Structures are given as C-alpha cells and as structure tokens.
Amino acid sequence: xxxxxxxxxxxxxxxxxxxxxxxxxxxxxxxxxxxxxxxxxxxxxxxxxxxxxxxxxxxxxxxxxxxxxxxxxxxxxxxxxxxxxxxxxxxxxxxxxxxxxxxxxxxxxxxxxxxxxxxxxxxxxxxxxxxxxxxxxxxxxxxxxxxxxxxxxxxxxxxxxxxxxxxxxxxxxxxxxxxxxxxxxxxxxxxxxxxxxxxxxxxxxxxxxxxxxxxxxxxxxxxxxxxxxxxxxxxxxxxxxxxxxxxxxxxxxxxxxxxxxxxxxxxxxxxxxxxxxxxxxxxxxxxxxxxxxxxxxxxxxxxxxxxxxxxxxxxxxxxxxxxxxxxxxxxxxxxxxxxxxxxxxxxxxxxxxxxxxxxxxxxxxxxxxxxxxxxxxxxxxxxxxxxxxxxxxxxxxxxxxxxxxxxxxxxxxxxxxxxxxxxxxxxxxxxxxxxxxxxxxxxxxxxxxxx
Amino acid sequence: xxxxxxxxxxxxxxxxxxxxxxxxxxxxxxxxxxxxxxxxxxxxxxxxxxxxxxxxxxxxxxxxxxxxxxxxxxxxxxxxxxxxxxxxxxxxxxxxxxxxxxxxxxxxxxxxxxxxxxxxxxxxxxxxxxxxxxxxxxxxxxxxxxxxxxxxxxxxxxxxxxxxxxxxxxxxxxxxxxxxxxxxxxxxxxxxxxxxxxxxxxxxxxxxxxxxxxxxxxxxxxxxxxxxxxxxxxxxxx
Numbered sequence: 001x002x003x004x005x006x007x008x009x010x011x012x013x014x015x016x017x018x019x020x021x022x023x024x025x026x027x028x029x030x031x032x033x034x035x036x037x038x039x040x041x042x043x044x045x046x047x048x049x050x051x052x053x054x055x056x057x058x059x060x061x062x063x064x065x066x067x068x069x070x071x072x073x074x075x076x077x078x079x080x081x082x083x084x085x086x087x088x089x090x091x092x093x094x095x096x097x098x099x100x101x102x103x104x105x106x107x108x109x110x111x112x113x114x115x116x117x118x119x120x121x122x123x124x125x126x127x128x129x130x131x132x133x134x135x136x137x138x139x140x141x142x143x144x145x146x147x148x149x150x151x152x153x154x155x156x157x158x159x160x161x162x163x164x165x166x167x168x169x170x171x172x173x174x175x176x177x178x179x180x181x182x183x184x185x186x187x188x189x190x191x192x193x194x195x196x197x198x199x200x201x202x203x204x205x206x207x208x209x210x211x212x213x214x215x216x217x218x219x220x221x222x223x224x225x226x227x228x229x230x231x232x233x234x235x236x237x238x239x240x241x242x243x244x245x246x247x248x249x250x251x252x253x254x255x256x257x258x259x260x261x262x263x264x265x266x267x268x269x270x271x272x273x274x275x276x277x278x279x280x281x282x283x284x285x286x287x288x289x290x291x292x293x294x295x296x297x298x299x300x301x302x303x304x305x306x307x308x309x310x311x312x313x314x315x316x317x318x319x320x321x322x323x324x325x326x327x328x329x330x331x332x333x334x335x336x337x338x339x340x341x342x343x344x345x346x347x348x349x350x351x352x353x354x355x356x357x358x359x360x361x362x363x364x365x366x367x368x369x370x371x372x373x374x375x376x377x378x379x380x381x382x383x384x385x386x387x388x389x390x391x392x393x394x395x396x397x398x399x400x401x402x403x404x405x406x407x408x409x410x411x412x413x414x415x416x417x418x419x420x421x422x423x424x425x426x427x428x429x430x431x432x433x434x435x436x437x438x439x440x441x442x443x444x445x446x447x448x449x450x451x
Numbered sequence: 452x453x454x455x456x457x458x459x460x461x462x463x464x465x466x467x468x469x470x471x472x473x474x475x476x477x478x479x480x481x482x483x484x485x486x487x488x489x490x491x492x493x494x495x496x497x498x499x500x501x502x503x504x505x506x507x508x509x510x511x512x513x514x515x516x517x518x519x520x521x522x523x524x525x526x527x528x529x530x531x532x533x534x535x536x537x538x539x540x541x542x543x544x545x546x547x548x549x550x551x552x553x554x555x556x557x558x559x560x561x562x563x564x565x566x567x568x569x570x571x572x573x574x575x576x577x578x579x580x581x582x583x584x585x586x587x588x589x590x591x592x593x594x595x596x597x598x599x600x601x602x603x604x605x606x607x608x609x610x611x612x613x614x615x616x617x618x619x620x621x622x623x624x625x626x627x628x629x630x631x632x633x634x635x636x637x638x639x640x641x642x643x644x645x646x647x648x649x650x651x652x653x654x655x656x657x658x659x660x661x662x663x664x665x666x667x668x669x670x671x672x673x674x675x676x677x678x679x680x681x682x683x684x685x686x687x688x689x
Contacts, residue, residue: 001537003631004631004634004635004636005634005635006634006635007635023635025631025634026631027463027464027630027631028462028486028489029488029489029492030486030488030489064464067492067493067495067496068495068496068499068500069491069492069495069496069499070495070499071499079495081492088500092499092500
C-alpha cells in the first residue's frame, strides 16, 4: 500500500508565501525508502519563506519520525531521527546536564530541518554552525538510496546536506554532540550602545568566557542614533552560581502566552514599534551587571508567545537575514539600516551578530563577518522593491542572504551570493539525478539549472 | 519495581502511544512486531525519554511462530495489532481470510497462552484494541469490522472467565485515530492523537474499566448506530 497523502495548505513561519501541496506523513523509518517518499521533507515549518514546501508538489512530514535512538554519556553523542524536536532534546537532556551545541532562536525546530539549514546560534563566532557538531547523517536519496555520510565517509554528500535545505534527500537520522552544562541557567550581561559604532565595538570585544553574544538594534533610529541598540552576552551558569530557587523549575517551559488572533495590519506602525523600541532599549540597557536568567528567555524569548507570527496579520511577513564579510560589514550595515529606516517599514526585531569563519557546507550561510536579521511585514510591491534593493547591496558587498529565511531572492543574486553552488549542484545531481526533491525555494532559485 | 508490559504491534502509532504511556508510569516494556529496525527505534526512544528497560521480540500476527516471551516478567499485555488492508470490505476470499487472521484469529492465538499463564499465577492484565467498526456490520468495512467485532466478543468472554482468576481484561474501541489508516481519507473527522490514545488506555486500565470507547463520544455515536432497526439499516449507505 502506497503512503497516503493529504492535501494541505502549507507555508513557512512568515506565512508568506503559502501554497497547496500533497502531504505524506510516514510512520515507519523504512517508509522513507519508498519511491513515493522521494520528495521534499518538512519538519515543523519554521523556516520563514518557501524552503519547506513545494507548491502543487508532494511534501513529506517528518512529524512521526521523532524518535531518539541512542545516547552516549561519555561523549555526549545523541543519535536521533530527523523529526526529533529541539524542545524534546532539551526536555530530555537538560535535566541530565546536556545542552544543544548550537541552537537557533526557537526550540520548535526539528533536528533534520536545523541540519538542512545548517543553523547557527549566538555562539557562531566560537562554535560554528550546527553541522560542525554532527558526527553523521543518514540520508534517503532518490539516486543512491539510504546513504550514511560523515566528514570521513561520503563527505561530499555530508557537506552538501548541511545547508542544502533538504534538497539532497530526506534526513532520516543524525548524530550530534551535545554540550555538557552544569545548570539550566544562564549568566547574562547587557550593555547599551548609543549608535552602530558602539555596537560593533561591543560585538568585537567578545571573549571565550561568554560564548553567546548578540545585539538588538532599534531600526527606527536614524541620523546620529542610527544603530542604537543593546548588546547581550551570556554563558551557562556554573553549579555554584545558582542561588535563586525555582530556576531549575523554570528551566523547561512551554509557550506562556498565546497570540490568539491575527493582529490587524495597522497594529504595527511607526508609533507603536517606536514606543516599544524606546521602552525596550531603556529597560534592557539598565541590566549592565550580570544577572541569572533561565535558558528559555535567553535563547528563545519569542517562544514564550505561541504563534507570534500572527502579530503581522494575515498578509504575513518576511524575515530578511544577510551576512556581510568583515571588511564591508560596518559601512554595509550602516547603508542597509539607513535604507530600511528610510523605507519606513517598521520592524520589531533587528538582530546583529558577529559570525566566526564560514562553515564547510557549500550552501552554508555563515561567513566571517556580521549578520543582520529583521522582520518586514509583507506589504506587497513596496516590500518586494525594498528586498530587491537590499539584495543588490548585499551582493555588491560580497555578502549573502540566508535561504532558511528567504522568500524573494532571484536566481542571479543567489548565484552571486553562493559561489560554491556549482560544487553543491554536482552532488545534488548524483544523489537526485531526476530532480525528484524540489521545493518552492529551489524552483524560484532555479537550483536545477547550471550555475 | 513495576513489571514489564508486552505490546503486540508496538511499531504502530497506537502501540507506540501505549508503550510511552506505560513507560511514563515506570513499566519496563517488551516491544513485539515485524520490523526489528522500527522496534529498535521505538525502544531507543523509550529508554532515553523515560529511562525504562525496553526489549524487543519478533512477532508476526499472521505467522505460525509462537511468541518467545516469558509471561513471568510481564504485568500484562496490550494487543494493538490490526490491519484494514486496501479494502476492509473485500469479497476476495483470500484477502478476507487474511483480514480475519490479522484482526481476530492471530491476536487470539497470541493472547490465549498469555491469559492462561496470567490466570495460573492469579495476576495480570490483557488489553485488546478492537474498534468501533466491530459494533455493527457496515458495507464499507464489514470484513475488518467483523474480525474486530469477533475479537471484542472474545475479549468479553475472556473477561468473564478471567475475573475470578484475578486477571483484568480491558476492551478498547477506538474511533478515528490520526494514523496512516485515516490520513487524507475522506469522511474522517475528529481523529484522535495516538499518543493521547495510549494515555487514555493506561488510564482506563488504572480506573478498572471493562470496555471503553476512545474518545468517549464514540460510545454515543455507536449507541445510535446500533439502535437503527436492521430493516432500515440495510438500506443505508454507511
């Protein structure tokens, strides 16, 4: 009996764009070997744009392939199926003193999706992307069937899968090395920055003692205050630092507040966002002395609001994340922020972070330099024009945009930003010679075609 | 230390749901099924998430091979095996017999010696997952339904026989469950989460229930369906 499918309307976390697709949901690991399962895999759909669906095509949900398989407490190596969620890993292993080696800003992602996007975290400048902590992957490829790959064995397939956005086959299972921690709590320190220069200076002073750093930018500030923001640094608290009772209990928590309805488009405007940003800057800048925090509010502040993407209303939003190489970073970021501020397209969240050296995957996003991420409510043509303009500036500076967030990049810009695309495509063609695994993103970027 | 629970059909979603529910309650598990790789995945997950022992046992409900499990290590058994086939109302004789085998004869063959062993020691439980489809023969699924109905009747008799011996027997009649059997099928509504199903089954056992419809509203739906006079029912398209 063939795997049954269900017609579903799918979108990324930004809810723009969306499309109808046939959704398979295998329940047995071996189902991944079936011929009809040779299609794009989808985890929790937390990539923002069109990476996790294929309009009018077939998509495979890994929701039921979410088993943890083995754990070695001597090395921290966790083997798990691709559908295992980061929140499940934390729930299971944080009480035993293990944390994720790298985590994105939400824990509601699957292991397979996170590896396919080769996600980075606040510790990229120290620890690299998630792929660096993977020992092996098991891919189900249309061309070569079940393929176990690692940095030593089938290394090309291994690296092509990291950042390959699921297009090299379904990631059935993987092994990652967890990080030993003494407590679920974090020691966090904030510092206010009056402008972009101050912020860059703070991000440049990072130390190994505080492996997690990030800066928040008020996108509405212009002129002399352009780039006004708050620098945040954190580390895992040692056992002896835990004074406050309840921190352990607060260590694992689900969403605390729901977003019960789609806010009307008018709710987020220059006045409301400006007010929020002013209050946020004032409140957060005051916490200059190190303080204890649960890991949830430090790593996953937005997870506290279930369905926070509904804040942007029915039209949805796009998240724009780009990286600029070190040399071009300061002037480039300044130009991008000026352009965004001038557009008046209010953005709540702008996040600036320093990246360490790039990662081995040919389509991995990080490169040494600075990365900026911000939300733009989808306002049709005006937003599309802004994105084209931003893409051109990023490409001209030798930077790139993050495919896990992207919804609008063009095929030429993509090729300019990812010069190792040809190398990746050669592996893709070996693993999937008939091009069975496609997404709306791969069709938009014409990833089946030569570089 | 609680004894182990044997799950027949442990790689099915409801089987996994039951295994998790009993694992959460501190029971060790013996997972029986056809696909050793699949069982190993389920077992690994139970060991890591719940810290319980989980062993494997090869089991094919339609096979002749007897179960290789020592009843003495078991607190009880949960039988979740079932197969709707491509056509649960087939008139092809061989396939119809296979459905009866997979849903009725096979489970009875596997559970009988376990029930006898539990009765001999005066302790244990047998949980059988039948189906709401077994409550009335309908043209759309009566081969599958009659096998499940036969199984439910067998469980009822077993309960009557086992009660004086101190062995509990629970009959579970699930409605639509959100599994590959119902995924994308037209006419499916309010399909229950198989993990919730596992919890409800473990709860029902703790509560001392005999027959449960899961979710509970199916009891009322089936009350209505069983109440329709046969003269009317035979004309209906259900």
